[in-house]
Amino acid sequence: MTGLRARQKEDRSRKILDAARTLFEKNGIEGTKIEDIANHAGVSGVTVHNYYRTKAGILINLIIENDSLLLDKLETRCTQENLFDLSVMFSRTIAEHAVSNLRKVVWRQVIAAVTTDNAGDIASAYFEQDQKLARFLIGKIRSLQRDGCIPASVNVEHLGKAIFHLQNARFIQFVCSEELTSDDVAHRIRNDLSAMFAVNPPGSAAVKIHPQN
């Protein structure tokens, strides 16, 4: 049995988040004061801070809510049977999804907060989601390797993380520029991977390495 207190808490956080979404949509992030959100949600300004700490804290929760469907979408669309097309679709899907409900400016604010709020709750929440996406990609790549599409000598953990980081860099570039489209992202990832995959391993690339993130 959930106590009244727990239900009220749930209710308030919902109201605050809904108010924030509405007002951000209507007046923009800069044009929305914490006080406005508080009024709209029927609580005091300090309560908003108590629930979400900062404006970016509200935003990261909008993103998390939005991203609950992303993994399903990836599962549906990332069925390619070669590494190249898989990676491109992975990147494209993430970019498209990111802007399907939220504006780029939301992402910029959150990424900035994650960068500074070292190991804070915002950073943790963001990294957790990132982690899930990276695991997904690595899993797909592992399947490809099992099917013989990727040499058995390749470390799929390393490969997956490398491609994920590349995707991430292009994603940040994407949200930092209002002009760039998800087509552009796919296109650039294509260029990145074509070039990288066309380089034959030099002798020194066979350096022995111990596993690490």
Added chain:
Amino acid sequence: MTGLRARQKEDRSRKILDAARTLFEKNGIEGTKIEDIANHAGVSGVTVHNYYRTKAGILINLIIENDSLLLDKLETRCTQENLFDLSVMFSRTIAEHAVSNLRKVVWRQVIAAVTTDNAGDIASAYFEQDQKLARFLIGKIRSLQRDGCIPASVNVEHLGKAIFHLQNARFIQFVCSEELTSDDVAHRIRNDLSAMFAVNPPGSAAVKIHPQN
């Protein structure tokens, strides 16, 4: 002949930057108020804002000052005759240089500001420096290709940018974690590149692409 006005401006911006560097070092960024910097430099708080706009604006100038020697350092150290070692040294040198005079927190603040201040002066200054570094790497890679170390079919622009973005992702990870060392960066880039270079080009990787960033 430089007028008195120009000299005073030069002098003031120097004093502000020196005061900022000193106080940041002594009391940390959070522990240093704009007013403190102003007092220490002998100007008013508003003048500090007029000169550097924001706290991050001061920081980016500290970074620019610091980075004036980076390209020389890269030129000296990046003499490898294979792509793999070159890329690793490139990444390592940037990471080492970044923390040789400034703390990681400075980089975090600036990267955050660059992310949000879309197309502002802070972002421009940062991207300009990034651009120089990317051009440097591409130049080196082009030399390698001329020497026959890289297949002629590889687009060096694309390859250079891909590796640079990967380096950038690892660099951000580096400054976002107080634990990570430049050895760790080198190590991870090694893992990234070993995996990427070991993947043989799938048929679909030969997609025709037109040049773009």
Added chain:
DNA sequence: TTGTAAATCTTTAGTGAGTAAAAATTTTTA
């Protein structure tokens, strides 16, 4: 040399995010 124009700085006043703590309120529980 001197007075006016232009540039620059300081003062003043304000907005808004975020924090801390005391006071008021509500829920829980014994």
Added chain:
DNA sequence: TAAAAATTTTTACTCACTAAAGATTTACAA
């Protein structure tokens, strides 16, 4: 049902940042 615990609101504060008016200094032309 009254005391204890949790939670919210009120209050008061710090600090970054901005805008505009007023003061000061430099530049320059007569």
